[in-house]
Amino acid sequence: MKKxxxxxxLAFLIILILNFILPRLMPGDPITAIYGDALVEMSPELxxxxxxxxxxxxxxxxxxxxxLLHFFQGDLxxxxxxxxxxxxxxxxxxxxxxxxxxxxLACSALLGIVWGAEAGSRRGSLFDxxxxxxxxxxxxxxxxxxxxxxxxxxxxxxxxxxxxxxxxVHLDYTGWAWVQDILSHLFLPALTLTLVQLPRNxxxxxxxxxxxxxxxxxxxxxxxxxxxxxxxxxxxLKGALPPVxxxxxxxxxxxxxxxxxxxxxxxxxxxxxxxxxxxQYHDYPVVHGCLLVITVCVLMFNLLADLISIKLDPxxxxxxR
Amino acid sequence: MLCKxxxxxxxxxLSFFVIVACAPDNPERASSPDGGGNDAVNTYIIGDExxxxxxxxxxxxxxxxxxxxxxxYLFDNLVWKDADGFVGALAEEWEFDKEELSYxxxxxxxVKWHDGTSFSxxxxxFTYRYLQEQPFPWQDLDMIDQVEKLDSHRVKIxxxxxxxxxxxxxxxxxxxxxxHIWEEVNNPDEFNEPExxxxxxxxxxxEYRRDQGSYRYQANQDYYLGEPKVERLMMVKVSDPQMALxxxxxxxxxxxxxxxxxxxxxxxxxxxxxxxxxLKLMTNHREAPFDEQDFRQALAYALDLDELVERALRGHxxxxxxxxxxxxxxxxxxxxxxxxxxPGRAQEKLKELGYTLEDGTVRDQHGEVLSLEVLxxxxxxxxxxxxxxxxxxxxLEVNVRSAESSVVDQRVRExxxxxxxxxxxxxxxxxxGTRRFMTGEASPHNNARLDHQELREEFTRQTRALDQEERExxxxxxxxxxxxxxxxxxxxHPTWYYGHDGEVDWFFTRDGLGSGIPMPxxxxxxxx
Numbered sequence: 109m110k111k112x113x114x115x116x117x118l119a120f121l122i123i124l125i126l127n128f129i130l131p132r133l134m135p136g137d138p139i140t141a142i143y144g145d146a147l148v149e150m151s152p153e154l155x156x157x158x159x160x161x162x163x164x165x166x167x168x169x170x171x172x173x174x175x176l177l178h179f180f181q182g183d184l185x186x187x188x189x190x191x192x193x194x195x196x197x198x199x200x201x202x203x204x205x206x207x208x209x210x211x212x213l214a215c216s217a218l219l220g221i222v223w224g225a226e227a228g229s230r231r232g233s234l235f236d237x238x239x240x241x242x243x244x245x246x247x248x249x250x251x252x253x254x255x256x257x258x259x260x261x262x263x264x265x266x267x268x269x270x271x272x273x274x275x276x277v278h279l280d281y282t283g284w285a286w287v288q289d290i291l292s293h294l295f296l297p298a299l300t301l302t303l304v305q306l307p308r309n310x311x312x313x314x315x316x317x318x319x320x321x322x323x324x325x326x327x328x329x330x331x332x333x334x335x336x337x338x339x340x341x342x343x344x345l346k347g348a349l350p351p352v353x354x355x356x357x358x359x360x361x362x363x364x365x366x367x368x369x370x371x372x373x374x375x376x377x378x379x380x381x382x383x384x385x386x387x388q389y390h391d392y393p394v395v396h397g398c399l400l401v402i403t404v405c406v407l408m409f410n411l412l413a414d415l416i417s418i419k420l421d422p423x424x425x426x427x428x429r
Numbered sequence: 430m431l432c433k434x435x436x437x438x439x440x441x442x443l444s445f446f447v448i449v450a451c452a453p454d455n456p457e458r459a460s461s462p463d464g465g466g467n468d469a470v471n472t473y474i475i476g477d478e479x480x481x482x483x484x485x486x487x488x489x490x491x492x493x494x495x496x497x498x499x500x501x502y503l504f505d506n507l508v509w510k511d512a513d514g515f516v517g518a519l520a521e522e523w524e525f526d527k528e529e530l531s532y533x534x535x536x537x538x539x540v541k542w543h544d545g546t547s548f549s550x551x552x553x554x555f556t557y558r559y560l561q562e563q564p565f566p567w568q569d570l571d572m573i574d575q576v577e578k579l580d581s582h583r584v585k586i587x588x589x590x591x592x593x594x595x596x597x598x599x600x601x602x603x604x605x606x607x608x609h610i611w612e613e614v615n616n617p618d619e620f621n622e623p624e625x626x627x628x629x630x631x632x633x634x635x636e637y638r639r640d641q642g643s644y645r646y647q648a649n650q651d652y653y654l655g656e657p658k659v660e661r662l663m664m665v666k667v668s669d670p671q672m673a674l675x676x677x678x679x680x681x682x683x684x685x686x687x688x689x690x691x692x693x694x695x696x697x698x699x700x701x702x703x704x705x706x707x708l709k710l711m712t713n714h715r716e717a718p719f720d721e722q723d724f725r726q727a728l729a730y731a732l733d734l735d736e737l738v739e740r741a742l743r744g745h746x747x748x749x750x751x752x753x754x755x756x757x758x759x760x761x762x763x764x765x766x767x768x769x770x771x772p773g774r775a776q777e778k779l780k781e782l783g784y785t786l787e788d789g790t791v792r793d794q795h796g797e798v799l800s801l802e803v804l805x806x807x808x809x810x811x812x813x814x815x816x817x818x819x820x821x822x823x824x825l826e827v828n829v830r831s832a833e834s835s836v837v838d839q840r841v842r843e844x845x846x847x848x849x850x851x852x853x854x855x856x857x858x859x860x861x862g863t864r865r866f867m868t869g870e871a872s873p874h875n876n877a878r879l880d881h882q883e884l885r886e887e888f889t890r891q892t893r894a895l896d897q898e899e900r901e902x903x904x905x906x907x908x909x910x911x912x913x914x915x916x917x918x919x920x921x922h923p924t925w926y927y928g929h930d931g932e933v934d935w936f937f938t939r940d941g942l943g944s945g946i947p948m949p950x951x952x953x954x955x956x957x
Contacts, residue, residue, distance in 0.1 A: 136835025157564040191489040200640030272668035375668035
């Protein structure tokens with residue numbers, strides 16, 4: 109396990125460095141991006157003031173040193189564009205993304221596992237074939253299209269759900285009404301993201317189970333006269349889950365990419381939208397903050413998946429030592 | 430066991446959503462055109478795709494039109510504008526003294542800040558002095574010599590030199606700040622406290638939520654011009670403007686040109702915007718062959734702007750005017766050189782320059798095919814293709830490349846291009862603002878940076894002209910020079926549309942809001 113933790117620390121350090129370099133490799137500069145199309149003429153004094161204010165007049169090594177120094181002091185910096193501390197800006201967006209991504213991850217994982225297990229254990233049946241076709245079809249539709257279709261039919265024509273945002277901002281709901289409001293805003297984006305993730309989880313679970321169902325220990329269990337359902341879920345699933353869990357952990361990175369599109373379609377105020385704006389305006393501190401938070405999330409989910417896999421498959425424990 | 434638990438969990442999550450889905454509709458909605466406006470709390474909602482335009486203090490609002498507008502509902506200037514021109518705001522009257530180069534403003538009495546403190550001449554003097562020291566993102570205050578308080582309700586502002594657009598660009602742009610709040614503030618762009626948005630304006634900020642991109646204002650019942658028509662004003666983020674308007678989620682929103690006829694059929698009102706934004710073909714006029722004026726003119730004759738407007742904008746726009754100033758601006762000069770599509774003329778010009786035209790290909794004196802690159806901002810790729818096509822018809826070898834705006838901006842700044850299709854706003858407001866697109870070194874990414882003695886002189890003349898006729902003459906001359914030199918050829922001005930339910934009578938402000946924002950959202954529309 110120690111070696112693994114070491115890997116994570118190394119990955120984090122590399123990302124920390126890339127995080128500094130990549131945004132600065134983008135063509136263009138923050139001042140033009142933020143003030144370029146502004147109403148006013150950029151006077152030399154204003155430009156000098158802004159450069160100094162954002163620390164952009166310093167040399168790159170100096171900027172890098174300050175970036176690391178502030179980072180280890182727990183200070184994420186001050187946003188050029190939002191005129192606010194980066195931590196505040198992130199704190200406004202992160203909870204929404206975690207809510208959206210968390211709900212979608214949980215739903216798509218649970219549904220994918222159950223659906224995949226049911227289909228995989230009845231290989232070749234009508235249910236299995238129908239499921240496979242549905243999953244492949246869903247897998248082929250881009251996420252944003254799913255989102256737009258849901259928005260159009262369930263949001264606009266049916267009018268069942270709000271069209272955008274994460275909450276009715278202008279109303280001071282409390283208690284149950286507040287929860288209901290949040291959930292009704294969450295429903296369409298979460299459904300979109302779930303539908304996008306689901307087929308992959310289904311396919312993986314199904315194929316993993318297919319491999320296990322042939323194993324002698326499953327045949328043994330069957331021969332002992334254990335009910336088919338118990339064989340499927342108590343014996344076979346246990347063997348089939350570890351690769352699925354590992355993949356789920358790894359897919360969190362992809363999930364965040366999916367969140368970006370979904371947030372744009374539903375104007376959901378999360379990290380994806382924030383990251384997009386920060387890139388557009390070359391707001392380096394916010395770009396750093398976003399990438400950092402996303403990286404930490406992805407690494408943590410990977411770690412979590414590793415830990416769960418070890419729990420599920422004790423053989424991995426030996427490897428990890 | 431695992432199965433049952435998983436199934437149960439999945440089921441409960443699903444049923445939870447179903448319950449929520451079946452919950453009654455959002456109880457409070459903006460009034461729809463046939464619906465209402467009779468709510469107990471009379472709320473007006475303005476929708477916008479970006480949502481967040483910064484905390485609406487003068488220093489933290491983002492330096493774009495919508496940011497300024499959100500601030501203008503809270504802070505008053507000395508003067509403001511309606512559809513026909515200047516009207517008093519915090520100043521009731523003003524007087525210009527040509528000899529002294531000074532403006533004397535007579536201030537309104539009995540005005541109160543949102544926190545109940547009385548507004549006075551000291552606040553005006555403080556604001557102008559404060560903004561001279563602190564970098565103010567909306568306007569440079571360099572032309573002000575000094576500000577003096579004459580008595581409790583009169584202020585005199587002395588100018589360094591004559592400055593014709595003073596009312597438009599300064600008195601009408603600078604928000605007056607309460608001295609008792611800002612005197613202690615040393616870093617105004619980090620001042621995010623509730624006090625930072627206390628002004629004298631028609632609305633009071635109740636809530637700003639950056640994450641949601643939403644603003645909630647309460648009417649200022651003590652407003653000196655009268656109480657606003659609505660009790661509550663909100664600005665919210667929407668994902669699809671047209672749907673949001675049709676669903677009654679908002680009362681006002683900018684809509685796509687394609688949506689306008691459907692909206693009008695449903696009883697919504699659609700306003701057609703002024704043409705303040707311009708797409709132009711910039712030339713690298715410091716290098717051959719673009720350094721020849723005739724060559725640049727030949728390119729202009731080869732471009733069919735009507736076709737461009739028809740194909741790229743589906744007719745929702747105006748062809749550009751070679752003088753850069755928008756054709757529907759009151760400053761537009763009527764008698765400018767005409768570059769109507771004339772391929773014959775374009776070929777003639779090329780021949781005069783020594784180029785030969787064989788088999789539909791233009792070759793230079795050495796027999797080499799004339800080949801050039803058109804670099805275009807990705808959001809105007811369609812226009813870039815059409816321009817490329819039209820130049821190819823002239824016989825040029827054209828390579829059209831589209832790139833992200835920051836790439837295009839950087840290459841323009843460094844003179845690393847042949848032709849660039851790019852654009853900017855600010856061609857429909859006060860003409861002083863067009864200087865930075867024609868000459869000098871300011872905003873180099875969209876400035877033609879023409880080094881032209883007379884052009885510079887005419888700009889100085891119009892700035893200093895205290896007589897309107899003289900100013901118009903200088904502005905006309907400026908457009909002439911631009912049209913003859915053609916360092917950049919204005920291609921088109923897209924038309925913007927605004928849909929609303931008719932609850933408020935929106936109008937367009939002369940020369941734009943503040944220093945020239947071309948949107949209808951003037952707060953005076955809320956005042957009876």
